C-alpha cells in the first residue's frame with residue numbers, strides 16, 4: 057500500500073509520485089498522467105519550465121474521471137522558475153500555473169532553484185507564504201536548496217518550507233543535507249532518482265533486485281522510501297509507470313541498505329545549486 061510522509065504542518069504527501077520533466081506537452085503528457093492515476097498514483101510533479109502543465113491538467117481530469125476519484129485525493133506539485141522571482145511576479149506565476157493546469161489550488165508549490173540572489177528568493181518566498189496563508193496553496197517548499205540556502209531562508213521565513221526537492225540517488229546520497237532537513241522536520245524529495253536510467257545497470261542494485269524478485273528501479277525507489285524520502289520517478293512507458301509504484305510488497309534488509317550506502321560517490325548528474333542561474 058502506498059505510504060505517505062507527514063509535513064510539519066500535519067499535511068501528508070504520497071511517498072511515490074510521477075515526475076514529468078521531458079514529457080512532451082500534448083498526447084504524451086496526457087497519456088502518462090492519466091495512466092499513472094488509473095494505476096494508483098496519487099501524486100504528480102510538474103513545473104512551469106517543463107512546458108507541459110496544460111496537458112498534465114488534461115491528464116489529471118481524464119485520470120480522475122477514469123479512476124472515479126475526486127481532485128482532493130490527488131497531490132499536485134508545480135514550481136516557480138527563476139524568471140518569475142519577485143513578490144508580485146511570483147503571485148502571477150502561481151495563478152498562471154493554476155490556469156494552465158485547470159486547477160483551483162495546488163497541493164505544493166516550490167521555488168525551483170535558489171539562484172544566486174538571496175534577496176530575490178526571499179521576496180519570492182514571502183509571496184509563497186502569502187498564498188499559503190490565504191489558503192490558495194496547501195503546502196509550500198523549495199527545490200535545490202543547500203544547507204546554506206536553507207539557513208538564509210529560515211532566517212527570514214515566517215512559514216517553514218514543508219519540503220526540499222533535490223538531486224538524490226545512490227551515487228549522490230546528500231547525507232549532510234538529509235541530516236540537516238531531518239533535524240528541522242523538513243521532508244526531503246528526490247529528483248532524477250533513477251539517474252535517468254544510469255543507476256539501473258549497477259551490479260549491487262541488480263543483485264539486490266534479483267534477490268527480492270524485483271527490478272533495479274523498484275529497489276532504488278524502495279531505498280528512497282526506506283530513507284523517508286519522497287520519490288518521483290519519471291516514465292512515459294505504461295508498464296514502467298506501473299512497475300515504479302509496485303514497491304510496497306517488499307522491504308530492503310539492513311545489509312541491502314548498507315550495500316547501497318557504500319555506492320555513494322558524491323557525484324551529481326545535474327547542476328550545482330550554488331552556481332545555477334537558469335540562464
Ligand SMILES: NC(=O)C1=CN([C@@H]2O[C@H](COP(=O)(O)OP(=O)(O)OC[C@H]3O[C@@H](n4cnc5c(N)ncnc54)[C@H](OP(=O)(O)O)[C@@H]3O)[C@@H](O)[C@H]2O)C=CC1
Nearest residue numbers: 075076077247248249250251252273289290291292293296
Ligand atoms: N527540481 C528539479 O530541479 C528537478 C526535478 N526533477 C523531477 O524529478 C523527476 C524524475 O527525474 P528525471 O530527471 O525525470 O529522471 P528519472 O531518474 O526519474 O529517470 C527517468 C528515465 O528513466 C526511465 N525509466 C523510468 N522508469 C524506469 C524503469 N522502471 N525501468 C527502466 N527505465 C525506467 C525513463 O524512461 P521512459 O520515460 O522512456 O520510460 C526515463 O528515461 C522529473 O520528471 C521531475 O518531475 C527532475 C530534474 C530536476
Ligand SMILES: O=C1CO[C@H](CO)[C@@H](O)[C@@H]1O
Nearest residue numbers: 077103105106168326334
Ligand atoms: O527540473 C528541472 C528540469 O528542467 C530544468 C531545465 O529545463 C532543470 O534545470 C530543472 O532542474
